[in-house]
Amino acid sequence: MSFTPAPWPRRLRSQEWYEGTSKDAIYHRSWMKNQGLPADLFDGRPVIGICNTWSQLTPCNAHLRDLADRVRHGIYEAGGLPVEFPVFSPGESSLRPTAMMYRNLAAMDVEEALRANPIDGVVLLAGCDKTTPALLMGAASVDIPAIVVSGGPMLNGWFRGERVGSGTALWQMSEAIKAGTMTEADFLEAEQAMSRSAGSCNTMGTASSMASMAEALGMALSGNAAIPAVDSRRRVMAHLTGRRIVDMVKDDLKPSDILTRPAFENAIRVNGAIGGSTNAVIHLLAIAGRVGLDLTLDDWDRQGRDIPTIVNLMPSGKYLMEEFFYAGGLPVVIKALGEAGRLHRDALTVSGGGIWDEVKDVRNWNDDVIRPFDKALTAQGGIAVVRGNLAPGGAVLKPSAASPHLLTHRGRAVVFESIEDYKARIADEDLDIDESCVMVLKNCGPRGYPGMAEVGNMGLPPKVLRRGITDMVRISDARMSGTAYGTVVLHTSPEAARGGPLAVVRDGDMITLDVPNRKLELEISDAELAERLEAWRAPVERPPGGWAQLYHDHVEGADTGADMDFLKGCRGNAVGRESH
Structure with missing residues (x-):
C-alpha cells in the first residue's frame, strides 16, 4: 500500500486552541504556561498526547511512568510539545467482576480525552490485557495519528530449575494442589518466582498477544512486542516512538490509513503463528468495528486455519517471552509468514512503509523458540471457530x-x-x-x-x-x-x-x-x-445503575467483539466549540 504524506506545514488541531490573540486562545495558553512552558512551544508545533495507563493497581503497567519520560524526550527532540494524561486503567489482576467489563469504558475515556483536548497525535502507553485494545479502540474512533508503545513482558520466572510462566504456572499448580501432587507450602514458595520483575505476563498470554497484534496491525514500531520491560531497549523503543509520532502528525498518517483489511488479515495469521490468545479474537473484532471494517469470526477461521504455530512459548510450548525476544521476536515470525506467502507485504505501518520492509532482513537466532514451518508445534494453529x-x-x-x-x-x-x-x-x-x-x-x-x-x-x-x-x-x-x-x-x-x-x-x-x-x-x-x-x-x-447498567443494556455479543452498540464506528476528531 502506498501512502502520500499530507502537505506541510498545515493547520493543526491544536491551533484551534492556541493560535492567535483572542480571549480563548490566551486563556488556553496562559493556563498551560503555569507548568513553566516557554511561549514558543505554542508557535504551531505539534502537540503530542502521551496517553498513559500507568496505575499501581495495574501491576503490568506500574512502570509506565518511566517509559512516558522516554517518549517525552523523543517528542521534544523531533520538535513536538508532549503532554501526558491519564486514562482509566483496567488491571487484569485486580478488577472485579472482571477487567473485560471495563475495556469499553477505558476506550470511551481515551476517545473523549483525545477529541476534547488540543492534541494533534498520540502515543498510546499500554501493557495489561485490556489496555492495548481499549487504547486502540478509542484512538481509532477519533482517527488522529496514533502509535502504540507496549510496557513489555516481565523476565522469566524460575522455580527449582524450571521456568515459571505467569498465569500458566498458576493454573498448573492449582490443579496439582487438587490432585495431591503439590503441597501448599511449595505453591506459596513458587508464588515468589511468578512475577519477579516489572512487566506483563511472560507467557504468550493476552498481554503479549495484544502487543503482538498491535505490531502485526502496523500500529507499533517493528520489534515493539517482545522487548522485556526492564531491558534498556524497551526505553529506546519508547524514545524512538516519541520521535516517530511527530513525523506521523506532519504526514497526517492516521489509524484509518493503517487499520485496513490486509492489516487485520496479517494480524490473524500472526496470532495463529504465535499461538496467541483467544482474547485477541474479541479485541480485533472490536477494533475493526471502530474503523467500520466488517471483520467476522469467519475471517478468523478462514485466515488462520492453515497457519502453523511456530512460536514455542507457554501455554502452547515450553519457553517464555524473554527467549522469544532473544530469538528475534515478532519480526522473525512476520518474516516467516511473508516468505511462506501468507503476509500482505504492502500493508502500511506507522513507519510510513510496508510491513515487509520492516522485517525482510531480520534473522532467527534460535530455531527451537521460533521454529521453521516444517517443525511447527501445531500444523493448524489458528483459532478454530x-x-x-x-x-x-x-x-x-x-x-x-x-x-x-x-x-x-x-x-x-x-x-x-x-x-x-x-x-x-x-x-x-x-x-x-x-x-x-x-x-x-x-x-x-x-x-x-x-x-x-x-x-x-x-x-x-x-x-x-x-x-x-x-x-x-x-x-x-x-x-x-x-x-x-x-x-x-x-x-x-x-x-x-x-x-x-x-x-x-x-x-x-x-x-x-x-x-x-x-x-x-x-x-x-x-x-x-x-x-x-x-x-x-x-x-x-438488570443492574441498578451506573456503568454496570449501561454495559448490560448496550454491550453486544462476543461474536462481534463485545463492544457497546453506541461506541462502534469512527466519530472523527472535529474540534468542539470555544467555551469562554
Missing part, C-alpha cells in the same frame, strides 16, 4: 493449547448454571462426572457475568485429577486467560443470558465436538430445542 445448534453464532477454541485426542469428542453434559454453581459443586466427590464428560458453564458471557470473565478454563474435578487426567472438554460463553490451556470451547454465541441454546443444555444431554469439521452440536431434536428455548426465562437481573 465451531458452529452448530449449540453455537449458531459461533464459538472459539485454541488448537495449539488443546489436547489432540479431544478435538473430536462426544460426551455427556455436566452442567453448571453459573460460576458460583461450579465452585460449589466441582469438588463434591458425589458429582456424577468422569473424564469422558463435557463440562458446560452458563451465564458467563458479556451480559451474563456481567463482563465475560476468564472462567472458561474450569478446573477439573479433584477426583478426576487424582486419576492423572489433566484435560477434559469444557464449553462456556465465558473467556479464558491467554495464559491458560486445555480443550476449552469459549465465547459460545449467543450467550446463555440472551437466550442462546447454551442456556437450555441439561445434565445428561450428549454433546459432540468436531474441531476438524468445525462442528459443535447438542444432540436433541430441533423441536425439543425450540420447546426448551420457548420455556426459558432470563436469569440475570
Whole structure:
C-alpha cells in the first residue's frame, strides 16, 4: 500500500486552541504556561498526547511512568510539545467482576480525552490485557495519528530449575494442589518466582498477544512486542516512538490509513503463528468495528486455519517471552509468514512503509523458540471457530493449547448454571462426572457475568485429577486467560443470558465436538430445542445503575467483539466549540 504524506506545514488541531490573540486562545495558553512552558512551544508545533495507563493497581503497567519520560524526550527532540494524561486503567489482576467489563469504558475515556483536548497525535502507553485494545479502540474512533508503545513482558520466572510462566504456572499448580501432587507450602514458595520483575505476563498470554497484534496491525514500531520491560531497549523503543509520532502528525498518517483489511488479515495469521490468545479474537473484532471494517469470526477461521504455530512459548510450548525476544521476536515470525506467502507485504505501518520492509532482513537466532514451518508445534494453529445448534453464532477454541485426542469428542453434559454453581459443586466427590464428560458453564458471557470473565478454563474435578487426567472438554460463553490451556470451547454465541441454546443444555444431554469439521452440536431434536428455548426465562437481573447498567443494556455479543452498540464506528476528531 502506498501512502502520500499530507502537505506541510498545515493547520493543526491544536491551533484551534492556541493560535492567535483572542480571549480563548490566551486563556488556553496562559493556563498551560503555569507548568513553566516557554511561549514558543505554542508557535504551531505539534502537540503530542502521551496517553498513559500507568496505575499501581495495574501491576503490568506500574512502570509506565518511566517509559512516558522516554517518549517525552523523543517528542521534544523531533520538535513536538508532549503532554501526558491519564486514562482509566483496567488491571487484569485486580478488577472485579472482571477487567473485560471495563475495556469499553477505558476506550470511551481515551476517545473523549483525545477529541476534547488540543492534541494533534498520540502515543498510546499500554501493557495489561485490556489496555492495548481499549487504547486502540478509542484512538481509532477519533482517527488522529496514533502509535502504540507496549510496557513489555516481565523476565522469566524460575522455580527449582524450571521456568515459571505467569498465569500458566498458576493454573498448573492449582490443579496439582487438587490432585495431591503439590503441597501448599511449595505453591506459596513458587508464588515468589511468578512475577519477579516489572512487566506483563511472560507467557504468550493476552498481554503479549495484544502487543503482538498491535505490531502485526502496523500500529507499533517493528520489534515493539517482545522487548522485556526492564531491558534498556524497551526505553529506546519508547524514545524512538516519541520521535516517530511527530513525523506521523506532519504526514497526517492516521489509524484509518493503517487499520485496513490486509492489516487485520496479517494480524490473524500472526496470532495463529504465535499461538496467541483467544482474547485477541474479541479485541480485533472490536477494533475493526471502530474503523467500520466488517471483520467476522469467519475471517478468523478462514485466515488462520492453515497457519502453523511456530512460536514455542507457554501455554502452547515450553519457553517464555524473554527467549522469544532473544530469538528475534515478532519480526522473525512476520518474516516467516511473508516468505511462506501468507503476509500482505504492502500493508502500511506507522513507519510510513510496508510491513515487509520492516522485517525482510531480520534473522532467527534460535530455531527451537521460533521454529521453521516444517517443525511447527501445531500444523493448524489458528483459532478454530465451531458452529452448530449449540453455537449458531459461533464459538472459539485454541488448537495449539488443546489436547489432540479431544478435538473430536462426544460426551455427556455436566452442567453448571453459573460460576458460583461450579465452585460449589466441582469438588463434591458425589458429582456424577468422569473424564469422558463435557463440562458446560452458563451465564458467563458479556451480559451474563456481567463482563465475560476468564472462567472458561474450569478446573477439573479433584477426583478426576487424582486419576492423572489433566484435560477434559469444557464449553462456556465465558473467556479464558491467554495464559491458560486445555480443550476449552469459549465465547459460545449467543450467550446463555440472551437466550442462546447454551442456556437450555441439561445434565445428561450428549454433546459432540468436531474441531476438524468445525462442528459443535447438542444432540436433541430441533423441536425439543425450540420447546426448551420457548420455556426459558432470563436469569440475570438488570443492574441498578451506573456503568454496570449501561454495559448490560448496550454491550453486544462476543461474536462481534463485545463492544457497546453506541461506541462502534469512527466519530472523527472535529474540534468542539470555544467555551469562554
